[in-house]
Amino acid sequence: MVLEHAETLPLEVWFPLALLKWLLVLGGVAIAGLMVGWLSVAMRRGPVAGIRIVGRLLAATVGDILHISPRRVWALSWLAVRESIRRRVVVVFAVFIVILLFAGWFLDPGSTHPARLYLSFVLTATSYLVLLLALFLSSVSLPADIKSKTLHTVVTKPVRPSEIVLGRICGFTAIGTLLLVTMAAISYVFVVRGLSHTHELTDDDLHAVQHHAQGQPAVREGLTSRVHRHRHLATIEPSGRGRIAMEQNHWHDLEIEKSDGKTTYKLSRPRGMLVARVPVYGTLRFKDRDGKDSKKGVNVGDEWTYRSYIEGGTLATAVWTFDGITKKRFPESLFPKGLPVEMTIEVFRTYKGDTDDPENIPGIPGSLSVRNPATGEMVEAVIFTAREFTTDVVYIPRRLQTPDGNVLDLFDDLVSDGKMEIWLRCVQPAQYFGAAQADVYLRARDASFTLNFIKGYFGIWLQMVLIIGIGVLFSTFLSGPVAIIATSGALVGGVFSGFMMRLARGEVIGGGPVEAFIRILLQQNLVSDMEPGMRTTVAQMLDVVLGYGLYVAASILPAFGEFSFADHVAYGFDISGAVILKNTCRAAAYLVPLFVAAYLFLKTREVAK
Amino acid sequence: MQSDVVIETRNLTKVYRDFWGRQKVRALKALDLEVRRGEVFGLLGPNGSGKTTTVKLLLGLLFPTSGQALVFGRDATDVTKNERIGYLPEESYLYRFLNAEETLDFYGRLFNMPRAVRRQRAFDLIELVGLGWARKRQLKEYSKGMVRRIGLAQALINDPELILLDEPTTGLDPIGTREMKDLILRLRDEGKTVLMCSHLLADVQDVCDRIAILYQGELKELGRVDNRLKMKEVTEVRATVLDQSAMDEVRRVVEKHNGEVLSMGNPTTTLEELFLKIIRQSEEHPGRRVRGVNIGDRGSGMGIRE
Numbered sequence: 001m002v003l004e005h006a007e008t009l010p011l012e013v014w015f016p017l018a019l020l021k022w023l024l025v026l027g028g029v030a031i032a033g034l035m036v037g038w039l040s041v042a043m044r045r046g047p048v049a050g051i052r053i054v055g056r057l058l059a060a061t062v063g064d065i066l067h068i069s070p071r072r073v074w075a076l077s078w079l080a081v082r083e084s085i086r087r088r089v090v091v092v093f094a095v096f097i098v099i100l101l102f103a104g105w106f107l108d109p110g111s112t113h114p115a116r117l118y119l120s121f122v123l124t125a126t127s128y129l130v131l132l133l134a135l136f137l138s139s140v141s142l143p144a145d146i147k148s149k150t151l152h153t154v155v156t157k158p159v160r161p162s163e164i165v166l167g168r169i170c171g172f173t174a175i176g177t178l179l180l181v182t183m184a185a186i187s188y189v190f191v192v193r194g195l196s197h198t199h200e201l202t203d204d205d206l207h208a209v210q211h212h213a214q215g216q217p218a219v220r221e222g223l224t225s226r227v228h229r230h231r232h233l234a235t236i237e238p239s240g241r242g243r244i245a246m247e248q249n250h251w252h253d254l255e256i257e258k259s260d261g262k263t264t265y266k267l268s269r270p271r272g273m274l275v276a277r278v279p280v281y282g283t284l285r286f287k288d289r290d291g292k293d294s295k296k297g298v299n300v301g302d303e304w305t306y307r308s309y310i311e312g313g314t315l316a317t318a319v320w321t322f323d324g325i326t327k328k329r330f331p332e333s334l335f336p337k338g339l340p341v342e343m344t345i346e347v348f349r350t351y352k353g354d355t356d357d358p359e360n361i362p363g364i365p366g367s368l369s370v371r372n373p374a375t376g377e378m379v380e381a382v383i384f385t386a387r388e389f390t391t392d393v394v395y396i397p398r399r400l401q402t403p404d405g406n407v408l409d410l411f412d413d414l415v416s417d418g419k420m421e422i423w424l425r426c427v428q429p430a431q432y433f434g435a436a437q438a439d440v441y442l443r444a445r446d447a448s449f450t451l452n453f454i455k456g457y458f459g460i461w462l463q464m465v466l467i468i469g470i471g472v473l474f475s476t477f478l479s480g481p482v483a484i485i486a487t488s489g490a491l492v493g494g495v496f497s498g499f500m501m502r503l504a505r506g507e508v509i510g511g512g513p514v515e516a517f518i519r520i521l522l523q524q525n526l527v528s529d530m531e532p533g534m535r536t537t538v539a540q541m542l543d544v545v546l547g548y549g550l551y552v553a554a555s556i557l558p559a560f561g562e563f564s565f566a567d568h569v570a571y572g573f574d575i576s577g578a579v580i581l582k583n584t585c586r587a588a589a590y591l592v593p594l595f596v597a598a599y600l601f602l603k604t605r606e607v608a609k
Numbered sequence: 610m611q612s613d614v615v616i617e618t619r620n621l622t623k624v625y626r627d628f629w630g631r632q633k634v635r636a637l638k639a640l641d642l643e644v645r646r647g648e649v650f651g652l653l654g655p656n657g658s659g660k661t662t663t664v665k666l667l668l669g670l671l672f673p674t675s676g677q678a679l680v681f682g683r684d685a686t687d688v689t690k691n692e693r694i695g696y697l698p699e700e701s702y703l704y705r706f707l708n709a710e711e712t713l714d715f716y717g718r719l720f721n722m723p724r725a726v727r728r729q730r731a732f733d734l735i736e737l738v739g740l741g742w743a744r745k746r747q748l749k750e751y752s753k754g755m756v757r758r759i760g761l762a763q764a765l766i767n768d769p770e771l772i773l774l775d776e777p778t779t780g781l782d783p784i785g786t787r788e789m790k791d792l793i794l795r796l797r798d799e800g801k802t803v804l805m806c807s808h809l810l811a812d813v814q815d816v817c818d819r820i821a822i823l824y825q826g827e828l829k830e831l832g833r834v835d836n837r838l839k840m841k842e843v844t845e846v847r848a849t850v851l852d853q854s855a856m857d858e859v860r861r862v863v864e865k866h867n868g869e870v871l872s873m874g875n876p877t878t879t880l881e882e883l884f885l886k887i888i889r890q891s892e893e894h895p896g897r898r899v900r901g902v903n904i905g906d907r908g909s910g911m912g913i914r915e
Contacts, residue, residue, distance in 0.1 A: 075715055075718035150703065153716070153763065158721075159688065607670050
């Protein structure tokens with residue numbers, strides 16, 4: 001599996017420019033807002049009164065935001081929490097427990113990637129429940145207060161609208177956080193317990209596979225008992241040490257005890273199942289079949305153009321350039337086998353061999369070479385066999401031998417200024433390897449899975465706070481049901497903002513919304529051109545207009561998918577601090593204008609109308 | 610030096626419009642009003658006359674279409690003025706999932722009051738409104754009168770200088786009504802300013818120093834209650850009970866001075882007085898049926914036209 005995220009740049013690189021851009025956008029929106037406000041007042045009361053009123057509002061805004069009282073915000077937050085409890089938020093928790101109970105029946109711990117299945121499930125279930133709860137709570141609270149007039153008793157106290165908005169946001173965030181933390185704790189236990197298992201192994205399961213000289217003990221092998229629909233191959237060496245082979249992406253430690261002439265084998269809980277790999281990504285470029293530089297590889301006709309392909313048996317190569325490769329980062333004590341390279345190579349076959357026995361279709365041989373980008377020195381490091389849908393782990397030895405017998409040191413001879421290239425080639429002619437930038441990475445170390453799990457929930461928390469901000473904003477000027485619909489629209493739009501942007505730019509096959517609708521009505525396929533004529537022209541013109549709207553919406557709405565770290569956790573990749581920081585900044589960049597806009601809507605609203 | 614004028618409206622007008630900006634109703638028309646420090650001011654008028662709209666404009670719950678509403682010399686939309694104001698809405702719009710103590714603590718926090726002050730003030734006010742026995746009960750379990758009382762307590766949590774009461778006696782029983790009126794008078798004696806709006810004329814008459822009568826959004830009458838209600842063409846004499854000969858003699862004296870006796874006999878009291886007396890006696894002698902209560906036995910009264 002690959003995550004399509006490129007490595008995040010450090011904060012000092014992107015932040016200054018992003019901050020400047022953010023300030024410019026906000027400044028532009030603020031000026032436009034002031035102009036609209038002035039125009040609307042000026043039309044009724046004249047231009048001078050317009051300036052006076054808008055100026056007064058501006059001064060009040062600054063005052064109301066600067067003079068926020070923590071005690072009042074605390075009181076209003078506490079009220080929001082009490083109100084949420086009254087609205088039976090605990091029901092959501094009950095639903096979550098019921099879902100987990102059912103999931104215990106249906107989730108298969110014997111699947112190929114059980115950890116992925118379990119983690120995806122709990123993260124998705126929590127995410128949906130918490131986001132829906134945040135949506136409903138934040139959208140209906142203020143309209144309900146206005147409708148029941150309880151807000152009259154609050155706003156006639158020295159409470160600023162900014163405090164009401166902030167109190168709501170903080171209160172709902174507090175209750176959501178409490179719920180999320182509880183769900184995370186239960187989910188963690190659910191995943192760990194659900195995946196935990198061990199196998200039995202007895203002397204009867206083992207048989208000698210390799211005979212030494214007479215009288216010497218032999219290597220023995222055997223299969224463990226079947227648990228979670230799999231068995232492991234156990235190997236007991238003559239020295240008495242044993243190991244358990246990897247199966248379903250995990251292994252077990254084996255402890256052998258001998259007492260009273262009886263040997264007992266004890267397998268530990270699964271190892272390597274719940275991980276948080278820290279990858280070091282490189283940048284990818286290609287060389288064509290003649291060995292010349294090329295922007296992309298071959299297109300094999302795959303609709304998903306994420307990967308480019310290189311042809312086997314030619315000079316076509318996928319080249320990754322890695323930076324920051326030092327002995328200190330990969331010390332021999334921790335990486336005795338060499339530099340660990342993990343890769344998920346897509347295989348495109350022009351012929352398949354014996355397809356009646358899918359498990360025995362042979363893999364496609366490939367080679368990895370290491371090249372020093374400064375000196376051009378290159379040596380073939382690893383020959384491997386690539387299979388579809390599997391992640392291979394290979395090690396580049398610390399010392400490599402060239403065809404002419406010279407021994408090169410990986411770090412001294414093949415790395416220059418921390419830079420190193422890995423060249424991937426497909427050896428078998430007429431077969432293809434597909435590769436994308438994130439397909440090959442160096443596994444620098446493993447971070448704590450528990451911490452990564454918490455980071456995954458932090459991503460859900462960020463989304464929840466954003467939804468609360470949007471919900472509270474809409475609730476300041478819309479009625480409850482309309483605010484729910486608007487917030488839901490923002491959520492759905494945000495989730496699909498990437499698609500909306502591609503639609504706005506005309507990058508989606510089948511045209512814009514109107515053209516696509518006509519194609520559905522006329523049962524036309526997506527790729528053929530529409531019949532020229534008035535209808536097509538009008539549809540395409542409408543799509544252009546709609547495209548502008550989609551562009552604006554996709555630019556404004558937060559891309560919720562990018563705040564989700566569920567894939568990182570499920571696929572066992574560490575969520576880096578840089579990613580966390582970037583997404584936290586992005587959430588804050590949304591929350592500040594959401595708060596100010598909500599304040600202004602409430603400030604200019606006649607509460608008793 | 611503090612200004613003597615606490616509330617001032619200048620040409621205050623409110624027009625309600627529909628979604629499209631079309632005029633629906635002109636709720637208040639060019640109201641000019643002044644309420645001075647230390648007086649109980651009554652806003653009178655039938656339903657829909659603009660009383661509540663005026664109060665909402667003074668509190669900043671509504672914005673004026675034109676004109677100005679000033680409270681303590683500040684614009685009514687300025688929230689800082691609320692630090693010196695207490696407001697009891699027409700119906701007590703309180704959070705029904707809180708109990709009495711939590712309610713007062715919450716509103717105390719909104720005034721930025723320290724914890725100790727808040728607690729003491731909440732305790733005193735709960736006792737004042739007679740809800741000490743129900744302080745831990747959620748408001749959803751309260752009767753209408755109890756909610757009204759706790760509503761009054763929240764209006765006084767900040768020891769306000771100006772108290773706005775919208776239909777203060779609505780929902781209260783006669784005892785509660787009397788206590789509310791007594792409290793209003795006590796607040797006035799403490800130097801506070803009270804603005805109340807009501808259509809219960811007897812209540813207004815009992816407590817207000819000055820009144821304004823609104824009708825269809827326009828100010829129709831403004832002045833002191835005692836001046837406005839004094840019947841200058843009638844003289845009233847009240848005496849302890851007289852026998853028939855004494856009454857005839859009084860009649861002759863009146864006629865001698867060219868007056869006309871309009872009525873003479875035992876005056877009736879109000880039902881409120883009767884009710885309160887029965888309750889008082891019942892409390893003094895629990896379990897005994899109150900008999901023979903006749904509040905009108907205190908004397909005779911007569912009205913004379915001069």
